[in-house]
Amino acid sequence: MSDIAILGAGAFGTALAIALSHHGNRVTLWARDPEAVRIMNAERCNARRLPGAAFPANLVVTADLPAALASARTVLLTVPMQSLAGLLAQAHPAEGSALVACCKGVDLASGLGPTGVIAAACPGAIPAVLTGPSFASDIGHLLPTALTLACADAEAGPALQHQLSTPVLRLYLSRDMAGAELGGALKNVVALAAGITMGAGFGESARAAIITRGFAEMLRFAETTAADPDTLRGLSGLGDLTLTATSEKSRNYRAGLALGRGEPLPEGMTIEGVATAQAVERLAAKRNVPMPLTAMVAAVTRGEVSVPEAAAALLARPLKAE
Numbered sequence: 001m002s003d004i005a006i007l008g009a010g011a012f013g014t015a016l017a018i019a020l021s022h023h024g025n026r027v028t029l030w031a032r033d034p035e036a037v038r039i040m041n042a043e044r045c046n047a048r049r050l051p052g053a054a055f056p057a058n059l060v061v062t063a064d065l066p067a068a069l070a071s072a073r074t075v076l077l078t079v080p081m082q083s084l085a086g087l088l089a090q091a092h093p094a095e096g097s098a099l100v101a102c103c104k105g106v107d108l109a110s111g112l113g114p115t116g117v118i119a120a121a122c123p124g125a126i127p128a129v130l131t132g133p134s135f136a137s138d139i140g141h142l143l144p145t146a147l148t149l150a151c152a153d154a155e156a157g158p159a160l161q162h163q164l165s166t167p168v169l170r171l172y173l174s175r176d177m178a179g180a181e182l183g184g185a186l187k188n189v190v191a192l193a194a195g196i197t198m199g200a201g202f203g204e205s206a207r208a209a210i211i212t213r214g215f216a217e218m219l220r221f222a223e224t225t226a227a228d229p230d231t232l233r234g235l236s237g238l239g240d241l242t243l244t245a246t247s248e249k250s251r252n253y254r255a256g257l258a259l260g261r262g263e264p265l266p267e268g269m270t271i272e273g274v275a276t277a278q279a280v281e282r283l284a285a286k287r288n289v290p291m292p293l294t295a296m297v298a299a300v301t302r303g304e305v306s307v308p309e310a311a312a313a314l315l316a317r318p319l320k321a322e
């Protein structure tokens with residue numbers, strides 16, 4: 001019997017599984033690869049994705065998806081954003097389950113955020129979003145963290161907030177799922193731009209400009225959606241942007257550093273901002289929202305524009321009011 005199922009045993013799913021089972025919850029962590037599950041159960045650690053963080057004795061790890069979902073009414077979705085629709089096509093959570101999206105991004109195929117993907121695949125579920133500034137290694141090592149739990153359902157939201165909080169994992173409640181998921185998606189694009197800036201040697205002043213103007217771009221985009229721009233000023237937006245766009249622990253920032261140095265994108269690493277930049281570029285064009293930084297990140301990651309060309313184009317834009 002598990003109360004919480006966590007689908008996706010990457011760094012973040014593993015970290016949340018450790019934190020929540022350490023706090024006494026009955027947690028089942030599901031991974032699609034039976035061999036990876038065998039190794040994790042033998043070593044009681046996910047050495048590949050989250051080295052050094054030991055599994056509590058009560059954490060169950062399985063490759064059996066129906067078994068993981070059998071008794072859980074709270075399901076955390078911790079696969080990368082571009083895998084979410086595919087996962088939900090094969091998972092069959094019980095009617096009325098809370099599906100908590102922990103992935104950050106916009107689905108390239110549909111242009112939907114995680115709660116839109118959940119609503120399309122599982123109309124009988126209660127969607128929610130868990131997001132904000134948190135490196136998996138910090139959560140997995142039980143360091144203090146504050147996140148946003150967004151859920152539009154007035155009863156399920158507070159219940160999830162209490163179920164998923166621990167003495168060191170402090171969840172703030174929001175009803176604004178659109179805002180919470182947008183902040184987490186867009187900050188990765190700005191983090192790529194910040195990394196590119198530092199990798200190219202443009203300096204910390206330029207990075208501060210990119211973060212600030214990137215945040216302005218995030219708010220501008222939010223205003224064209226159902227999101228409340230104020231939500232993006234909280235943990236899920238500004239909070240996560242601050243973390244991701246300044247730390248080499250971030251994969252998006254590190255990928256940006258590589259691009260800025262003229263190297264290719266690192267392979268085999270989850271870099272959510274790459275697909276999300278493409279998806280947001282398309283949506284912004286449809287809605288007529290100027291997103292110059294996002295467009296440059298999309299063009300640089302596609303290899304269409306070099307970093308010096310991107311920087312020159314951004315600096316040559318007409319002067320305007322802040």
Ligand SMILES: NC(=O)C1=CN([C@@H]2O[C@H](COP(=O)(O)OP(=O)(O)OC[C@H]3O[C@@H](n4cnc5c(N)ncnc54)[C@H](O)[C@@H]3O)[C@@H](O)[C@H]2O)C=CC1
Binds near residue numbers: 081083084102137
């Ligand atoms: N790593 C971190 O510090 C944080 C990550 N996140 C978000 O969590 C999401 C997952 O990221 P990570 O766990 O870091 O990625 P990761 O790269 O460590 O692991 C991804 C995992 O998903 C699995 N996976 C991929 N497609 C799948 C599918 N269709 N079915 C089942 N499993 C599948 C892979 O096998 C892998 O184990 C991303 O959206 C990320 O932005 C959010 C906060 C912190």
Ligand SMILES: O=C(CO)COP(=O)(O)O
Binds near residue numbers: 134191270
């Ligand atoms: O979302 C994160 C921290 O909040 C993790 O960022 P990266 O995916 O860039 O590593």
